[in-house]
Amino acid sequence: MNITIKLYATLGDYLPLEARRNNRLVMQVGDDTTVTDVIAPLNMPEKLVHLVLVNGHFVPPAARNTRKLTEGDVLAIWPPIAGG
Amino acid sequence: MAWTRKYLRINLTAGTVKVENLNMQWANDYLGQRGLATKYFVEEVDPKIDPLSPDNKMIFTTGPLTGTMASTGGRYSVVTKGPLTGAIACSNSGGYFGAELKFAGWDMIIVEGKSPKPVYLSIADDKVEIKDAAHLWGKTVWQTEEIIKKTHQDPLVRVSSIGRAGENGVLYACIVNDLHRAAGRSGVGTVMGSKNLKAIAVRGTKGVGNIRDPKAFMKVTYEKKKVLADNAVTGQGLPTYGTQVLMNVINEIGALPTRNHRDVQFESASKISAEAMHEKRPDGKSHLVTNQACFGCTIACGRISKLDEKHFTVKNNPQYWGASGGLEYEAAWALGAANGVGDLEALQYVNMLCNEDGFDPISFGATVGAAMELYELGLIKQEDIGFDAPFGSAEALVKMGEMTARGEGFGKLLGLGSKRLCDKYGRGDLSMSVKGQEFPAYDSRGIQGIGLAYATSNRGACHLRGYTVASEVLGIPVKTDPLTTDGKPELVKAFQDATSVFDSSGVCVFTTFAWTLADLQPQLAAALEGDWSMDKLNLMGERIWNMERQFNNAAGFTGKDDNLPPRLTTEPAKTGPAKGLVNGLATMLPEYYRIRGWDTEGRPTAETTKRLGL
Numbered sequence: 001m002n003i004t005i006k007l008y009a010t011l012g013d014y015l016p017l018e019a020r021r022n023n024r025l026v027m028q029v030g031d032d033t034t035v036t037d038v039i040a041p042l043n044m045p046e047k048l049v050h051l052v053l054v055n056g057h058f059v060p061p062a063a064r065n066t067r068k069l070t071e072g073d074v075l076a077i078w079p080p081i082a083g084g
Numbered sequence: 085m086a087w088t089r090k091y092l093r094i095n096l097t098a099g100t101v102k103v104e105n106l107n108m109q110w111a112n113d114y115l116g117q118r119g120l121a122t123k124y125f126v127e128e129v130d131p132k133i134d135p136l137s138p139d140n141k142m143i144f145t146t147g148p149l150t151g152t153m154a155s156t157g158g159r160y161s162v163v164t165k166g167p168l169t170g171a172i173a174c175s176n177s178g179g180y181f182g183a184e185l186k187f188a189g190w191d192m193i194i195v196e197g198k199s200p201k202p203v204y205l206s207i208a209d210d211k212v213e214i215k216d217a218a219h220l221w222g223k224t225v226w227q228t229e230e231i232i233k234k235t236h237q238d239p240l241v242r243v244s245s246i247g248r249a250g251e252n253g254v255l256y257a258c259i260v261n262d263l264h265r266a267a268g269r270s271g272v273g274t275v276m277g278s279k280n281l282k283a284i285a286v287r288g289t290k291g292v293g294n295i296r297d298p299k300a301f302m303k304v305t306y307e308k309k310k311v312l313a314d315n316a317v318t319g320q321g322l323p324t325y326g327t328q329v330l331m332n333v334i335n336e337i338g339a340l341p342t343r344n345h346r347d348v349q350f351e352s353a354s355k356i357s358a359e360a361m362h363e364k365r366p367d368g369k370s371h372l373v374t375n376q377a378c379f380g381c382t383i384a385c386g387r388i389s390k391l392d393e394k395h396f397t398v399k400n401n402p403q404y405w406g407a408s409g410g411l412e413y414e415a416a417w418a419l420g421a422a423n424g425v426g427d428l429e430a431l432q433y434v435n436m437l438c439n440e441d442g443f444d445p446i447s448f449g450a451t452v453g454a455a456m457e458l459y460e461l462g463l464i465k466q467e468d469i470g471f472d473a474p475f476g477s478a479e480a481l482v483k484m485g486e487m488t489a490r491g492e493g494f495g496k497l498l499g500l501g502s503k504r505l506c507d508k509y510g511r512g513d514l515s516m517s518v519k520g521q522e523f524p525a526y527d528s529r530g531i532q533g534i535g536l537a538y539a540t541s542n543r544g545a546c547h548l549r550g551y552t553v554a555s556e557v558l559g560i561p562v563k564t565d566p567l568t569t570d571g572k573p574e575l576v577k578a579f580q581d582a583t584s585v586f587d588s589s590g591v592c593v594f595t596t597f598a599w600t601l602a603d604l605q606p607q608l609a610a611a612l613e614g615d616w617s618m619d620k621l622n623l624m625g626e627r628i629w630n631m632e633r634q635f636n637n638a639a640g641f642t643g644k645d646d647n648l649p650p651r652l653t654t655e656p657a658k659t660g661p662a663k664g665l666v667n668g669l670a671t672m673l674p675e676y677y678r679i680r681g682w683d684t685e686g687r688p689t690a691e692t693t694k695r696l697g698l
Contacts, residue, residue, distance in 0.1 A: 008332050008359060009325050023332070023359055047316065051559065056337045056661040058563065076336050080316035082558050082597040083327030083413045084551060 001071040002026055005038060008078045011049075014042045035064040038075055048079040086148040086295055086611040087111060088189050092212060094205060096279050097138060097197030101212045106191050112614055113697065116147035118174045119588035119628040121163035121192060125172070126631060128194075131638035135167040135271075136253075136278040138198035144185070144244070144284065145193075147590025151186035151292040151379075153302065154607050155309045156592035158183045158379025165639070166270035167278075168255045168447065168501055169520045169544040172635045175258075175272045176548075176587060177244075178378030179265030184242040187288025199280040204232070204245075207286040217282040224248060224440045225260040232285045245283035246273040247441035252491035253277065254499035256447035256522075264409025264439040265378065270521060270543050273442050301610040308603050309382050315598035317560070322385040322594065323375050327413035328358035330525075331421075337557060337566065338660020339530025340417065341523065343424045343475045344453035345516050345649075348527045348657045352426025356416050360428055367392050371428060373407045383594055387411060389432055397433035397482055410435040414547075417525035418449025419485075423456055424475035434485035441489035447501055450522035452484050454502040454514055455494075463509045469494045513650050519544035519641065528652055528669075530662035531556050533564070533572035536672045537579065539646045542632035548593060550579035560597055567661060569668040573676035581625030588628060601625075627696040630680075630688050634698065643686030646673060 006024045007015050019025040029038065039049060052059045053076045059067050069075065093102040107124075114123040121143040133139040142164040149157040160182030166173030185193070188209050195205075202217040220228050225247040232243050243261060250257035250273035257273030258266040267273075276282075295301045312318040321329060334340045335353035342350040354360060361372040369390065377384035388407050391398050398404040410416075411432050419431040438445040458464040459473045466472055470493060473480040487495025497505055502515040502522055516523050521544025528535025537550035547553065552575050556566040564575065582601055586593050589604060601621050609616040652667045677684065681692030688698070 006332075006336075009321065009329050012359065021363065023354065050316070051333065051557075053336055058565075060563070074336075076332075078329075078333060079321060080558075081321040081325065081329045081333070082317045082554065082560060082594075083322075083330035084547060084553075084594065 001029060001031065003029055003038070003069050003072070004074045006074065006076040008076065009081055010079055011044060011077055014044050029069065033069050035059055035067045035069065035075060038069065039064070039077070049077055050080045051078040053077070086152060086292065088186065088191050088294070090190060091192035091194065092190055092207070093194045093196070094214065095197045096195065096199040096203065096214070096281060099199070099214055101214065111148075113624070114628060115585065115588035115624060116191070117145050117150070117159065117161045117588045117590060118163065118176070119584065119624065121145035121161060122172065122174065122628065122631055122635075124192070124194065125163050126635050129165065131165075131635050132640070133165060135165040135170065135275060138279070140165050140275055140278075141194060141196045142272065142275050142279070143192055143194050146182050146186050146191055147588055148612055149590035149607065151183035152295065152305070152590070152611065153380065154305045154591055155312055155382045156378065156380060156595055157590050158381065159590050159592055160185060161587065162259055162267045162272040164272055164275045166272070166543060167274045168271040170639060171519050171543055171641060172632045173270035173272055173543050174587070175267035175269050177259070177261055177265050177267040178381070178592060179262030180379045181242040181244050181261035181286065182590070183379040184286045184288045186292050187290055188286050189288065189290050193284065195279065195281060198278065202280045202282050204283040204285060205281065206236075207284065209287070209289055220282045221251065222248065225442050226263060226440050228283055229263060232283060236285065236287070238287060241285050241287045243283055243285045245442070246276050247443070248489060248491060249441045249443035249499065250274055250277035252499065254443050254488060254491070255501050256444040258438075258442045258444055260439060260442045266439070266442070268444045269446065269546065295611050296613050297610050301607070304606045304610050308599065308607060311603060312382050312595065312598050318383045318595070318598040322383050322597070325358040326375065326385050326387045328361060328387065328411060328416055330413045331357035331416060332359065333557065334526060337530055338657060338662045339527040339566070340421050341516070341525065341527040342421045344422065344457040344514065345523075345527060345651055346457070347659065348530055348662060349659050350421040350424070350426070353421060355426045356420040356428050356431060361387070361389065361411065365392050367394065371432065378592070381592065383592070385594060391432055392429050395429040395433070397430055404433060404436055408436050409439055414525050415445035415449070418446045419481065422449050422453040423481055425478050425481050426476070427478040430478035430482055434481060437485045437489045443488060443499075446524055447522045448485070448488060448498070450516055451498050451502040451505060452481055454506055454516065455484070455498060456480070457514055458506065458509050458511065461511075463511065516649055516651070517545055518648065519645055521545045526553055527657070528648065528667040529657040529665050530660065531566040532569050532668055532672070533566070533575050535648055535652065535667035535669055536572055536576045536676060539648055539669055539673065540576070540676060542629070542636055548583070550576050550583060551593075552576055552579050554597065561600065567665060569671045573672050573679055576676060577679055580629055581622065584625040584628040585621050623696065627698060630692065630696055630698055633688060637687055643677075643684070646686055
């Protein structure tokens, strides 16, 4: 199945070069793939994987190992950020 | 004491300058800046006055940490009765003006009356003069700063001034200092213009003394700077990407108000985001040039950008080709998503107009959004404006910005804000505002708690009076669910009270992404005589909030004004995580009143005022 991963702010550097301009990459993953399964191979420092959203909904750290992704899901991740 | 213990009282009607002693009991009970100036204001001004009459006063005020080595200690506030809302107005600015005022030996300036002709106030340490400003009237902020610096032959003189918007009665005019830092909201610049006061120029050479325990103060401010540096948000996120990093986040969670809040997600959000500002344009350069810090700031969130010289907005205007302030998130949203405009260069150009002529990009952008909706509904005609103005038109946005800056044509109507504009066309419901002030960049259907914060904000819709987004979206200090109303009254009250203290101290509210009151408390305790316990600070925040509320109630506001436009409480979000949701204000408000110790009409009870010493 296809999912989209979006990495923002400093995490954009962990995307392949061609995907950095739009901060997103469409990936093919197997059934039963979890949020952690997608994040782990990207080798991002754990403390920078702060705000993790699936289809805009926050996934808390404790749920990332078990939260399964489905076809068309959008996984978006930010380091600790703020604004106002 | 970190205080000079002196302030200036300037009567513009009589043309007099008086030196008065700071009321140290009030400084003990209300700290400084927002709290202390509001105390002076409510003691001296009838809440029923017309904000643009000579009876209104304005207080420029520092906090006890302004000008000190505390990180971000450069803030000053302007307190007055706001013309956009008729409520208490308190606008806060950074840059270098606040610290310079303290260096000159003054904690505050109280301005009263109205000058018979344009003047500016010149302060050089103890030498304080009201000077003729006939040659400055009609000039922009940027021209005014340059002329004053040349006249004084001193490039380090710090200037706070109004542009043509403040002179022309734009009801959301700012007071701008250091070219692009502003006391931006609620029309404090309009009040300044109504008094014929063009600018305040200040040069101080005295420094800040009277720190109670200098050694302890140096030690604790060093430690707290380290807290900011070590925090991923204040040490890395804000300096690198600025507030603009929120654009994609808020869009992703479905809380980015788009096309006058018709939608909650903007298809071009990524084109106007922090990430886009870093990307190379067709001209090979990035929009963003560098970040910038205000006085004493170790965060440095400010953005400095350069426009593409070939862009339609500036190709024939080389005066806008230099590096300049922006874009910050609020301006990028208000000028962009709020109107459906996804042209980053156009947004920055209009943002420069806002800085140049001193008007609030939030209220202006949101008012353009309302105008575009009225245009699409056929209520405003092409001949009313002089051109087509559908959602998404960068050309219309740019023309409206230029007309508002110059006070021309339809720009005069835009300058009155969205409430008066929509009322004129019989659709007051389309003004996305509370108490007449336009919303900032968060849709309260997707972030429930911020809706309560907007509805109860003492200066009209505002995110900076209780930034629950920190918790509801960003997980600071703890993550809460943005889609529920549960626990939000307590959250809003906690943010509002703590922010009241930070806004009164002289430091920037952005420190609160890493600091809590427990980090501010030892800095105050080292700087100031007396008891500065956490209990005292917590009570003080609540006292300041209730004092502002009492002023508004006496000015004629009631619980009915703690409201949101019907669009947000009756039209569900169309997309994103909040799809199908409206804001649950009716659920949250009674509980908020209860925990505030207010009656069902939103008035502090006698027991509450007694407990708070009001």
